[in-house]
Structure formats: C-alpha cells, structure tokens
Amino acid sequence: MTTRTDEAAASQPGLPARDNPLARIALRFTAFTERWLPDAFGFVLVGTFVIFALGLLTGEKIVGAPADPKATTGYGLVDAWGKGFWSLIQFTLQMAMIIIGGYAVAVSRPVARLIARLAQIPKSPRAAIAFTAAVAMLTAYLNWAFSLVFTAILAKEIARLVRGVDYRALGAMAFLGLGTVWAQGLSGSAALQVASESSSPAPVQEVIKAGRGDSGLIPLTETIFLWQGIVATAIIFLIAVAMAWLLAPSPGRAKTAQDLGIELRPLLEERSADTTDVAAARGGGRRPGDWLEYSPLFAILIFLLGLWYLARYFANAKGNPLNALDLNTVNLILLLLALILHWRPLRLVDAVRRGAPAASGVLLQFPFYGGIFGMIAYTGLAKTIAGWLVDISNAFFYPAVIAIYSCVLGIFVPSGGSKWVIEAPYVIEAANQLQVHQGWMVVVYDLGEASANLLQPFWMLPTLAILGLKARDIMGYTFAMFLACFPAVLFLVTLFAQTLGFPR
Template identity: 75%
Template sequence: MATVHQQADRERLLARIALRFTAITERWLPDAFGFVLVGTFLIVAIGLGTGVPIIGNADPAATSGLGLVDAWGKGFWSLITFTMQMAMIIIGGYAVAVSPPVARLIARLATIVRTPRAAIAFTAAVSMVSSYLNWAFSLVFTAILAREIARVLRGVDYRALGAMAFLGLGTVWAQGLSGSAALQVASAGSSPKAVQDVIAAGRGSGLIPLTDTIFRWQGLVVTAIVFVVAVLVAWLIAPTGAAAKSAADLGVDLHPVRAEESGEQRRPGDWLEHSPVFTILLCLFGLWYLVRYFQHARGGALNALDLNTVNLILILLALLLHWRPAQLVRAVREAAPAASGVLLQFPLYGGIFGMIAYTGLSKTIAGWLVHLTNDTFYPAIIGVYSCVLGVFVPSGGSKWVIEAPYVLEAANQLKVNQGWMVVVYDLGEASANLLQPFWMLPTLAVLGLKARHIMGYTFAMFLVCFPLVLVLVTVFARTLAFP
C-alpha cells in the first residue's frame, strides 16, 4: 500500500512541476514572434561582447568575417527555400490529414485511449514513432490527432496533449529516416567538399554511411531508451482533474476532422474540378517521376528523400486521397492560414543564422567548448553546444554544414568516433526544439495554441531527457573506436 501511495505522490509531484513551468511560461513567455525578436538582439549582444563589429566586410560573396548588420541581411533570405518547403509541408500534411480516409484513421486512433493520462502518453508515442519515420508529416498528423483526442475525450489537458504532439521533434526525429546531418554525410551529392575532406582525414573516405550513424546499434539503443523514458514522463506529468484545461478553456473551438464534399449546385463547366480523371492521370505521372528519381538517386533511395521529394509525395497523396480536385483545393484553402507564422518568422530566424554563421561567431562558441574538454567528455560537450546553438539557429541541415568541419576536426584530434559525433550532434539539435518555438509553429497552428501554452511541458520533458542523452552519449562513446 505504501508503494502505491509513493508512486501516486511521485506522479503528482511531476505533474505539479510541469504545471508550475506551464504557469510561468503562460505568464512570462512571449509568443513565438516575440521569441525571435528577443533572440535576434541577444545574438547581437553576444556578438558585440566577443568583438564582432556592427559593420565589417560588406562583400556580398563573403561567407565569413561580416559585421553583424551585413551578416543579418545576408542571412535574412538564406532560408527562403526552406521557408517555402516548410509552408508546403504544413499545407500538404494538413490536406492529407483531413482527407476522408486519413480522417477516419485519426478518428479511430483517437478512440483507442480511454483516460486523459493514457491519451497524453499515447500522443507522445505516436509523435515519436511518426517523427522517426518522417518529421515533416509528424508535425501535422500528430497535431490533428491531438485535436481529435481532445474533442472526443473529456478531462484531458489540451496543453499537455499539444506538447506531446510535438515531442518527436524534440527527441528522436534526427535519429530517424529523415535526420538531415546523417543523410548529408552519407551522400557525396549532399555533403560539401570541405566536410568530406575533414571526414577523409580521419577515415580515408569522405563519407560516413548510415550504418555508422543512425543505424549503429549504440544509436538505436539510445533512441529506444529516450523513447521509453519520454513516454513514461508524458504519463507522469499529465495533469488531471481540476488542474487540466480543455480546449474550450483555452478558447479553442474543436471540430471533427473531415473534408466533406460540398453539396452546392454545379455548372457543366465544373466537371473538371469534380472528376477523378485528372486526379488519376496526375498521380500516375507523379509516380512515374518518383520511380525514376529514386532509381537514379546517388547514394540510394533513402538519401534522396529530401524536403522537395516529401512535399511532392504529400501533394500527390493528398490529391489521391481527396479523389476530386475541388476537395483538395478546399483543404488547401483551409490549411493556408496555418502557414502564416512560418512565412513571417523564418526569415527572421535566417537573420539570426546569418549573424552566427557569417561573422565567425559559431566557430568562436565551438572553440570555447572544445578547449574545455577531452576525449571522454567531448561528445557530451558537443551535445550541449548543439543544443545551445540550436535554440538560436534551429535549422539542423544548414547549421550542420557550417559546424561539421570543426566539430569533426576536433573529433579527429581527440580520436573520437566521427559517426558517433553525428549521432551526438543530432540528439543535441533535437533537444533544443523543446526550448524554442521555431519548429512548434506548424503544430501550434493546427492546435490553435500559443507557444506559452505548451512550453512548460516541453521544458519539463527537456529537464529529464537531455541529461539522460548526455549520460548515454558519454557512456556509449567508450564502446566505439576511432574514426
């Protein structure tokens, strides 16, 4: 009996901690746009404190040595392609998720769980599994699942549910099949020559295969441990009873996930929009292209699965699932407002990226960390570094290109396994997502929430999972030989 009471006390303690963090974030944390504004001038302050000039080299072709102003301007549009890709992921993912077949699947999944605590743990598990397969689809699919669970299940806390819908992006996504850093170093077409040269200095070949990164048994074990611990924490931090806030309490109006066909009268000229003929033809045309694309991809089909390919697959899948073009048009129109936060804020994050990347500030920060470490603690230090920098420059693929040369060069000097450092970097990068709202924007848009509503729960999850990651990467590093 005492054991049962002690377990209940521990559960209540963790839930109280999460609620305390949530109360703080709801009161003091700015919205996501405010976060990027503060982050911009925080980087300006750090730059000035380390001797970076306001105005420096104004060469538009320069990739380093710029002053803060010019670096900010150079970086502002550096993520414009990525911004469009993310907007299309939101729209395409939403269109797939609200199609009749997927909507029925989500409705069924939402009925699996019967209690609020189980619902929050279940959402966390689905988020991590789906993000392991593909982080882009996970952002939207799990958010819509969370909405549906909140709609059909009484007493579930909508804030905790929303936080767990995002959890995959803060834990295991980078160790999965769409992990950007691991895919880059495995492909000659994706990895810059400067990065390949550093890798070759340690291992003779300029590439690191996936079997040495995300498919290495040590990496798989770390991912599995993080998954189990995160689901357990999700169960324990779930508020119940009077402490739980429903979607209605937060001013969010939930409606069933359905894409019903309009019953309005049609003109003869509307036949094209309501006929499946061109849906079938276009999907066959797109499938033909994808087959050829993957057949001729360098480094294998897995390495060719980039954001453009994911978006094309989502659009074709959405068209097929909606069956009639008019239905897809309606779903896209409904999804477009959810992309507004990405369109506004990603360029500002690009400016932050520019100030860190093009002034040399990134290398300065890394140098501080490397000088403080040795071969034993280097993985943990880089995990911390990747996490800290990821708060301000939340773009794992582009950030890795800049940092990889000196992260891997230091690994060569310290005789630390190169592939393991990619794993460590990815785990730190993912953990940063629990502390800042950049990647939360698509999920928040679908949920109708603000960052402050869920970041108390993501912060509580960070306090458990990130120290665990640091311990695991340090311990498993000792089982690996250089390079």
C-alpha cells in the same frame, strides 16, 4: 457523441487534486510560461539582440564586408544579419510546403478515418497524453513534417472524446517527436547530408575524408542505423512516454479545450461539412466547366506520372536509396499522396486553402531566424563558440559537449539541421583530432538539435496553429520534458561513444 472520463474526479471538481510531484512541477512551469513568456515571434526578436550582444562581447566588428561578395566569413554583425536575412528563403518555402502538404494528407478522408479510430484507443486523460506522445514520436521517426500535422489533428480528436484531459499537455505531447527522435529518424537532415555526395558541400567532405582516409561521405549505417543510435533513440522514447504519463495533471486541475475557449468539432463531420460548403459555393458541380474539378481522372494521371518519376529517381540514386531523400522529394511525395487521397482536385484545393494558415508563422519568422543565422555563420562567432567548447573537452566528454553546443545553438537558430553544413567542418575536425567516431558525432549533434526544440517555440508553430494554442500554453510541459530527456541524452551519447572505435 461518445466520451470518456474519470467520472469521480470530473464530477467532484472541489476535491483536492491528487497530482504527483512531476505533474505539479509541470503545472508550475506552465503557470510561469503562461504569464511571462512572449509569443513565438517575440523569441526571435529577443534572440536577435542576444546574439548581437554576444558578438560584441566576443570582439566581432559591428559593420564590414569582405571584398568577395560570395565569401561566407569576414562580415560585421550588421552586414551578416542582412546577408543572412534572406539566406533561408528556399528553405522557408520548402518548410511552408511541407506543412501544407502534410496537412492536406492528414485531413484526407482515408487518413481522417484512421485518426478518428486512433483517437478512440485511449480511455483516460493520463492514457490520452501518453498515447499522443508515443504517436508523435513514432510518426516523427518516419517523417517529422507529417508528424507535426498528423499528431496535432489526432490530439484535437482525442481532446473531443476524452473528457478531463488537459488540452495544453496534449498540445505539448503532439509536438514531442520534434523534441526527441526526429533527427535520428528517416528524415534527419544531418545524416542524410553527410551520406549524399550531392548534398554534402566539398569542405565538409574534405574534413570527413581527412579522418577516414577513404571517402568524404559517412553512410547511414554509421549514423542513424548504428545500433548504438537506435538503442539511444529507443531509450529516449521510453523515457518520454513515461514522463508524459507522469506529467498529466488530474482532471480537477486540467484545462480542457472548452476551458480555453476552443471549439472542437468531430473530425469526419468537419471534413464532410467543409467539402459540402465548397461544392455549394461552386454551384454543386452543375456547370460543364466544373467537371475537371470533380473528376478523379487527372488526379490519377498526375499521381502515376509522379510515381514513375520517383521510381526512376530512387533507382538512379547512388548507394542507399534513402540517401536520395531531400526536402524537395519529401514535398513531392506529400503532394502526390494528398492528390490521390483526396481523389477529386476540388477537395485537395480546399485542403490546401485550410492548411495555409498553419504555415503563416514559418513565413513570417524564418527570415528573422535567417538574420540570426547570418550573425553566427558569416562572422567568427560560430567558431568562437565551438572553440570554447573544444578547449574544455577531451575525447571522453566531447560527445556530451557537442550535444550541449548543438542544443544551445539550436535555441537561437532552429534550422531543422540545415546549419550542420556550417558547423560540420570544425565539429568533425575536432572529432578527428580527439579520435572520436565521426558518424557518432552526427548522431550526437542530431540528438542535441532535437532537444533544443523543447525550449524554443519555432517548430511548434504548425502544431499550435492547428490546435489554436499559444507557445506559452505548452512550453511549461515541454520544459519539464527537457529536464528529463536531455540529461539522458548526455549520459547515452557519452556511454555509447566508448563502444565505438575511430574508423580509418
């Protein structure tokens, strides 16, 4: 096995560590989180009662429900919690499937070979951490779900090859795409929703039309493809990579996977061993009935059938085909890719079996986040919070205020952008009144939403499951990254807002 290290530092662990101030800060944050932070499930339990208490303080009633069972406002906190508890059940299954599908793609032989080659690029612990951060953000820009799985597996392989690299820092950087650029990328939920007539609810379209005067939709050219948004995303990318380089601790103070009791096996060897074990367990394909599991025939036919459907689906999409992207379409694409990349159905079944544990945190915690969502969305609490922010704002500061609002709310309701449909009417209405560019407010909301992920562990769950880490192991690093990136977000959204007019 080929390994690399800073030989001098690694061979003399008794020497004083030469960490820069940022690395020392990250290590202090990490020491604090390792000692005091609960596991990810603890966050949602505490968050539930934080929001309940906030509702009481703002005058929300404890119980009560409107006469119309289809109403989305007027509930008391208890009833709102119950109404919201299962409100994200479809989203829960979509998220579980996207994690499992992304895992199945990432561990297929062709992608595993790609990961193994990429893992050989960084030559030192510091370069390994910065490289992982860059890959995480680039892949998250394309698709956040694939990024979570792909970069986590890449981080494991890098940790195996590069001695002296801090496994906790690698884990934090593998997640970085979800805390920076994902919502401004091709899978950004809010931008895709407001660009599609079928995805954007009528109340949202009405308030958009009131400000534009022509259409109730905001095209992607006025959100994620604004040059201001692209430049802001690029700047955040550069800041995050630079921070990743600076945050890396010296080998003398790093905690490797071995230090944490985590065994790392070569990725390609692991894939080969797993496939052999499955084949042996099923008799090695000797039974006539095993032919279907080993033959690629139906995998190819199903892939072609799916490809035919997707070609028709995107061809029939109105306007930009990207507007037709939604979670169901992304899941279908991932499963089709996994099927053809694994080639034999037996290998895909095995990959899904091994990927399912990565979705366990989502299956358990999403209903409880749905309860928090209900207490915010089905009472008057969301409008109360937004009203506070709008009251203290003006046209100049409104983008920064909404970025803060989106970030704060995202800590308690990490919905991946789905809560935008609840907040869009008053966020856009306030933008109309203050004459702020509507599309830019979608960009602002997305950047704030992504930043929240650095402060709470919900979306870290798939990455943590693959790496064998706990949230407290990496949150010291993600918090240090937040302190660098979020102020930059606030500055950029305020600066670029001045270059945009109010479209009519």
